[in-house]
Amino acid sequence: MPWCTRSEIREVSNEAQKIHDDIRHGQLLIHAHAHDGHTTVAVGTYLGRNGKSVYLHGEDHLRQVADTFDSPAGALLAFEKVHRAEMRPGPAPLTDTERAAAQTRTPLALTAAKPEPARPETQTVPAYLANADDHDALLDTFLDAHGAWEKWRTFSDDTTHAIHESQTLRIERVHEAHPRETAWTVAAYETPVSDRMWHLTATGTTPAPVLQTLLHHLADGDRWDTAIGSPITDKTVTAATKPLTDAGWQHTVDGRWLRWTNASQDAGVQFDAFAAQNPNSPLATWTVWAGPSINQPTWAACASVYTPANLLADLAEELAHGTGTRPARAAQDRHTKESVSSLPAAPIQGPSTRPRH
Template sequence: MPWCIRSEIREISNQAQEIHDDIRNGQLLIHAHAQDGHTTVAVGTYLHRGGKSVYLHGEDHLRQVADTFDSPAKALLAFEKVHSAEMRPGPAPLTDTERAAIEARSVFDVTTAEPEPRPKPETVPVYLADAGDHDALLDTFLDTHGEFEKWQTWSDDTTHAIHESQTLRIERVHETPAHETAWTVAAYETPVSDRTWHLTATGATPAPVLQNLLIHLADGDGWDAVIGAVDERTVTTATQPLTEAGWKHTLTGHGIRWTSPDGQAGVRFDPLTAQDPQNTATWTIWAGPDPDRPTWTITTSPHTPSSLLASLSEALAHETGTRQAQADREHGARLAASAPAAPAVTASRPTSRSH
């Protein structure tokens, strides 16, 4: 870096150190690496920062984020397109500098018992992924989409993201228990008309699923409600990705259900409620061992755009996410069980504008 001034060298090195620490601490999961000339490149996904995927270039103090992606699938596809011949799974071998640093630290650890290694996060179907940080996900969305204004209630319990057209509104209720509604999306034909469709998601909904939803809303071309009665064509369009992925299609007392091959997730359409535009559960997306005891759910009204439902179906059928290893999940569950119950939060009309 002979062309950099001293402050720039420090900044580049600090960024490289942060990437190294995130990888070492299991916060940045590396999917694959490759040799690119005289240096190493890699692709991975953060388990925080909204779950973004990154393309890394360089080694040691020169490692940097060269590109970002919305999902691990897109990142891996772009990486394979450029480095298919040299691509190898997992992180790259340690560099000489990294090995030397480990040996230097070990000198001071001779009399200290080594802690048990932290289990690495596992890659799972997106519907089994951890909930992640929903607040960070919303903050990232607002930072990158200036067409949405941020509003908060007087108590700061609830944040509203309102599109500049005033016809799409996203409500995020903070500190929500896993099985209660944490997100509500509502669309309107005009700023003063009744709702045309709405959607809710519970607090344990995986961050990658919510990210897919927010990306679709930001595109701005999938808000139009289904006009008229929900017919067979609408249902087929919304669920075609599931059918093509081999999800089991059955008729139940509640309507039509599509179940994942592992039985851990499903999508249900209830035709009996499709006649009421304000019904909250014509479509239900869930994950868990039993649809009556779901880990998380998304419910939508009958006129929810079929393109939005198809986008969610595509994510459920093909995308992946990460979750903590079993031991960490059980420890987290015990802590949650012993913690006092969170107070109920009631959404109210936005009264103050943050920017």
């Protein structure tokens, strides 16, 4: 930038740093990137109800917003028109400068050898009481086994995006989410540039067997549907909850809420009839949960109105009949630990209200 004054150089660099920080902290979601022959270009959307979509040009301290759009669909169409041949989904790989900066933030690994801790005894428990295990390892195993999915990391490495080759089904995994906040978001689209059709979220404490059931369903391309949903009916609700009914779970009606709970009242599924009749509402139509109560769950998964009934039925089947493992003492003391947990009480996180791309 030899033609710029000192203050102009500072202004350009500050703007580039802000863009970098927005990407790193997950405030700016990058949909696709390309190389125009000289530098990296990208298209993304700022998260939030009124988030704008932007066309980015340049790398490191020269990155800048070159254009803005009213919607993600418009931004993607314009980007694809210019960069169709070079266009790739997700953010671009880290530059040398960004990689070096990330490495400086990584604490030095401890070199002292430590004895391996004794493995605690485990016992088999219902799936909804099982350990969460390593969610990142679950996602990596899923991606390694299914070549139709491609993995993308954000600049800050605190979020992973997994995108199906059709680009109509996407997974977002937030690695350092608060245990009671959304750590997983699955979203389906009718086309790569259409509005979101349905979505499902899960908290960071969701048991491994439940997540494995979800991922297994997503791996079966003949079973998930990204077509425009139809109004939900009694038949849809019956199909989604049949495994719970067959297992004898208690069915109650409380105003607009239909609930199915197990005998010990520490796991269940809730259907919100009001949310089902208002598809644009941020409220969750379906909530799958376990813990002291639905208002203070140990973990929860929330789904929007058009979430496929067969996916919900798979999760219900896992709740009713699935099993997993957890340390024996933790299983025995779970009620005591939950009552004195240092985690602050928080409302159930409904489906993501982020922009639909």
